[in-house]
Amino acid sequence: MTIRVLLADDHEFYRSGFRSALETQPDLECVADVGDGLAAVREIARLRPDVAVLDVRMPRMDGLAAAESVLSSGSGCKIVLLTTYDEDGYVYRALQAGASGFCLKSMPTDELLGAIRIAARGDALIDPSVTRRLVTRFSAGLAPASASATRPPAALDRLTPREREILLEIARGRSNAEIATHLFVGEQTVKTHVSHVLTKLGLRDRIQAVIYAYENALLPRSP
Amino acid sequence: MTIRVLLADDHEFYRSGFRSALETQPDLECVADVGDGLAAVREIARLRPDVAVLDVRMPRMDGLAAAESVLSSGSGCKIVLLTTYDEDGYVYRALQAGASGFCLKSMPTDELLGAIRIAARGDALIDPSVTRRLVTRFSAGLAPASASATRPPAALDRLTPREREILLEIARGRSNAEIATHLFVGEQTVKTHVSHVLTKLGLRDRIQAVIYAYENALLPRSP
C-alpha cells in the first residue's frame, strides 16, 4: 500500500527534486505537484492524496491557509508544512489547524520522507529546532499571543493589514529586498509600505520599528 | 568536543546496554549511570554532564521530579526523558519543566543517540507518536505564550566592555552620531566599535543587533 503524496511549492526546482526523491521510494508516490496554495486545495480535493506537503510561503494562498482549508474540510488528508524560515508563529497556527508535521527545508531528504510516513500513519513530526521553541514556550507558561493581557496601541489600528504584515517583516530583521521576495511583490512596493508604516507610527527608521514591535509585544520575546 | 552524558534508569540491563551503545560513539561519553532520581540529581550537580537521560519511572524520585529539580537549578544540563509509557501527561510536565527531549524506550538506538546530540546543541526532540498527542491538544484549543529564557549568550563574552556598551546603545535605537554624542567620542570611533560588534556576533547589520539584544534579554522590558 503506497502513500499518495501531493506537493505544493512555488519553486520549480524544489518540486522536481522532491519528485525525484519520491521516485526512489517504493512506498511513496507523488500524485501531483503544484505551485501555489489555491491549486493545492483544488488538487487535494480532486486527487485525495494521503499526505500533502505544503510550503508555507506560496503565491495566491500560503501553506497555512491551505492547510486550514484542507484540514477543516474533513478529507482526512494529512498535512506536512515546510518552511525555510523557522517561524514559531507559523508553528502555532499549523498545530492549531491540526497539521501533522512542521519541517524546515534544510532537513535532510530522508528525514523529510520519514516525516511523510509518520504523517501518513497519523503521527506527527516537528523539526527539532522548532520543537525547541515549542518547549521554551511551554516552560514559560501559557496564553496565546492573540488573547489576554497586552492592549494594542491605537496607532496600530491606523495600519492596513498589509502594513502590519510589513511591520512584522521589518521586526524580523528582513531587508526590503528580502521582504519583497517573501511576500512576492516588488521591492518598490515594499518601500512604499515601509514608508507608510514609519509615517503612521511616527518612527524615524526601521530600527525604531523593530524596537516598537518588541516593546509592544508584537513579537514573542524568546529565542 | 565530546558530549558528556549521564544516564538514570532503574534497570541494570538497560543501563549497561546504554553504556555499550555510547562507547561506540566517538562524540558521546557516559560519565555516570545511576539507578534512581535522587542519585541522578546529586551526580548531575557533581559531574555537570551536558545531557542527562532520565527514565520517568524510577525509585525514590521519578524522572520528572528530577528533571524539574535539575532544570530549575540553572546548571545548563539538558534533560532527555525516557519512558515506556507514552503518557502525554508526562510530556506536559516535562515540557513545562523545560526538558529538551521526550522519547520512548522503544525508539531505535541511533535515534536516541541522535536525540542526545539534539539536546546537547540546545534543540529538542519529542517522539513522533508523542508529538501527535501534542498536536491533538493544540488543535483542541491550548495555546502558549510569550516566554522568558535564561540563557547565557556565549558570543557576548567575546565582546569588550566598550563593545557591549555600544551594543546596548544600538539596541536603544540610537544612530552612530547619537551614540558618539552620548559617549563623548567621535562618530568614527563608534563606527569602528559597531563594526566589531557585528563581526564578532556574526550579525548582518545593526538591525540584527537590536533583535539579538532583545532575544537575549539584554534590555529590560520597559513599556
Next chain:
DNA sequence: TTTCCCCTCCCCCGCGAGAGGGAGAAACGT
C-alpha cells in the same frame, strides 16, 4: 457612477551605514 482606500510599481535624490583598509596611544600581563 463617483469617490475613496488599498495595493501595486516607478522615478530621483540625499544620507547614514557598514566594509576595508590604516594608525596612534594607553593599559595590561609577562
Next chain:
DNA sequence: ACGTTTCTCCCTCTCGCGGGGGAGGGGAAA
C-alpha cells in the same frame, strides 16, 4: 622591556534606506 588588547580616530567606497514625488488598478462604499 615586551606583546597583546583595548580604545581612539582617520580615509574611501558602495549600498541600502527613506523622503519626495507620481501613477495605475481594483474593490467597496456613497
